[in-house]
Amino acid sequence: MKEIIAIIRPKKVAATKAALEELGFPCFTAIPATGRGKQRGIANEVSCELPAELQGQGRSRGMKYIPKRLLSIVVGDTDVQPVVQAIIQVNRTEQIGDGRVFVCPIDDAVRVRTKETGEHAIL
Template sequence: MKEIVAIIRPNKMTRTKEVLAALGFPALTAWKVLGRGKQKGLAGEVSFPLRPDLVQEEGGMRYVPKRLISLVVEDEDVPLVVGAIMKVNRTGAIGDGRVFVCPLEDAVRIRTQERGTVAIL
């Protein structure tokens, strides 16, 4: 099993969920997060007016709003899921996000105490 963690643009969240569900991966966890990459938070990334104290002199922001999603999949499904996330979220512009694939030792469904693959299905 692997955990796939992706940091994406907020406006891509709905489409990402739709595509993953259509591929058979409807279960995920999502958070509203703030962060920035090496571009130091481009102010043009957001579609709302910024308070002056949030904008840095270089035209950047302290942090940019993003969405972080996490889902657990079988090893053989990693290329499909990562490919789908990439296809939906890649605009070719700075700020498209990141995808991380992490090894996962075990999973336990609390209600039934099932372990491993059956716990994530």
């Protein structure tokens, strides 16, 4: 099993959800996140008011942090490639800030209600 962690633009969550559902993966966790990449924040990346602590102090070309969404999806080993490709296809704009995808190993999973383990716990 693998955990796919995707950091994407908030406005791409609905399209990503639809693409994952179409592949047969309707289950994921979405967490609001803030951060920045090498570019150190992009001026005008978001069209909403941000609290002062999130905005750049005295910089006219960036912000301290940019709102993102962190998606976590646990899939079987054979399902990693199609899920990652779907996430990339939906979120790729070829612009700075498209996000990142990480694939991490999962040793085990347990469904609390039924005590199922392994891939049975994530199906």
